[in-house]
Amino acid sequence: MKKLPRWIVQSFTTLITNLNLKGFINGTLYRGKLKSVCVPGLNCYSCPGAIGSCPIGSLQSVIGSPNKKFSFYIVGILLLISTAIGRFVCGWLCPFGWFQELIHKIPSKKFSTKKLYKLTYIKYIILVLFVIVLPITIVNELGMGNPYFCELICPVGILEGAIPLAIANPSIRGALGWLFTWKFIVLIGIISLSMFLYRPFCKWICPLGAIYGLFNKYSVYHIALNKNKCINCNKCSNACSMDIDVIKNQNHSECIRCNECVKSCPTKALKVKFGLKESEENQSEKISY
Known part of the structure; x- marks a missing residue:
């Protein structure tokens, strides 16, 4: 849809x-x-x-x-x-x-x-x-x-x-x-x-x-970065009109969740999620299987 x-x-x-x-x-x-x-x-x-x-x-x-x-x-x-x-x-x-x-x-x-x-x-x-x-x-x-x-x-x-x-x-x-x-x-x-x-x-x-x-850092609705997919192209940060370094902090207090960073990512390393945040270790384990 x-x-x-x-x-x-x-x-x-x-x-x-x-x-x-x-x-x-x-x-x-x-x-x-x-x-x-x-x-x-x-x-x-x-x-x-x-x-x-x-x-x-x-x-x-x-x-x-x-x-x-x-x-x-x-x-x-x-x-x-x-x-x-x-x-x-x-x-x-x-x-x-x-x-x-x-x-x-x-x-x-x-x-x-x-x-x-x-x-x-x-x-x-x-x-x-x-x-x-x-x-x-x-x-x-x-x-x-x-x-x-x-x-x-x-x-x-x-x-x-x-x-x-x-x-x-x-x-x-x-x-x-x-x-x-x-x-x-x-x-x-x-x-x-x-x-x-x-x-x-x-x-x-x-x-x-x-x-x-x-509360951006703790909200149930959040943006997650899969570092295994990230190629550090900085297209996400360049797309951010709120001037955030998305790779360093996807849920910065200035992020208004416009999701332009997610759209701009060529490897789909960024995703919008609604739920408890997973640790980077858990994300890495999922990718390895």
Whole structure:
């Protein structure tokens, strides 16, 4: 059976997570029971089409609540997804990840980010500081912390929420202020970078990708290398838009499971697997029989 192209899965996922199409016309949000369910990718709660909640937004809401309760549901969902498929979400199921890829297809000179690898640690700083620490420590008179990542950094809220709502709803247009202007500048910056660099937001900024990336090495869904078949041609690493040395680390925290490395391997040394990882010794024994 022929596998579906990744862009079809990405477009289908984007549609499924934004099924409230009438919201784009009415300028209103869906507030049904499904809105309490977290979707796996970064898709803004304030998007008029969204039928689910963003896991990062939901996590901040709980962390910033007056009671500072620990949400077993949200953390459990994140752990379940992380240990099952890791950053497969980023490569296949995230609407904003797909949006960056579409922008990257605009004809222009493309640049590698290998020399900028240290910038990938920024997203972990953002996860700790803006998603966890600030909502806990900076609170209002009611003891509530703001979702600082959503308010100050995340461009998805502007792209999916503020812009379509402002187009459809005149009252919202009149209420836009400096925060909208700032976030719009951030969005334009991400769009501009995406033309020349592959997925800059995913590489350097996204805290959701940071969470999933921490579990890439341990996720049930993984990429395995058979060293007996590998000829060290480096075609896999050259095919990786996330600038990973695939031969050294097939399940790097930056791997979004796009599987281009697997497709590029001339000897089929790389394979996508779903299950417990086997040791290199076991793989070698299988080849010898």
